[in-house]
Every structure is written in C-alpha cells, then in structure tokens.
Amino acid sequence: MPLIYALYYSLVPQQHMGEIVGLNQLSLYNYEMLFREYPIMTWMKNSLITMGAVVASNLCLRNGSQVVWRAAKTATHLLNY
DSSP, rough: HHHHHHHHHHHHHHHHHHHHSOOGOOHHHHHHHHHSSSSSSHHHHHHHHHHHHHHHHHHHHOOOOHHHHHHHHHHHHHTTT
C-alpha cells in the first residue's frame, strides 16, 4: 500500500499535493522536472558502478577464500602422511 501511495503522489501536480485528485489531473511533470533539474542519470551510473565493484570483489574474495581453504586442507592432508 505505501508503494501505491508513493506512486500516486509522485504523479499529483505540486499545487494539489496532499489532496485526492482525479485520474485526469495526474501527470508525469514531477518526473520531467526531476530529470531536468537533478543529475539522476549520473547518480544511477555511480550506483551501478559501485554495485558492480562490490559484486566483483565479493566474487573474487569468495573464490579466493575457497582456493586458500582447499590449499590449506591439501597441505594439512599431506602433512599427516
């Protein structure tokens, strides 16, 4: 329900904010202003780069730790002989 509320009021013109308006008064003007006034696409790009770096580093660390664990297990197994 909060998602529907947020979506609805994102489409309501600023002069009617906080009011219940008909579907004929809803518009995409708030989104147009958002993309015109703020560097949203730059923020999205930065977020995607950060997300990619985090995922890549986690994959490397996970695979690296598995290699170290296997090497330690093998070394321990060889030392017991």
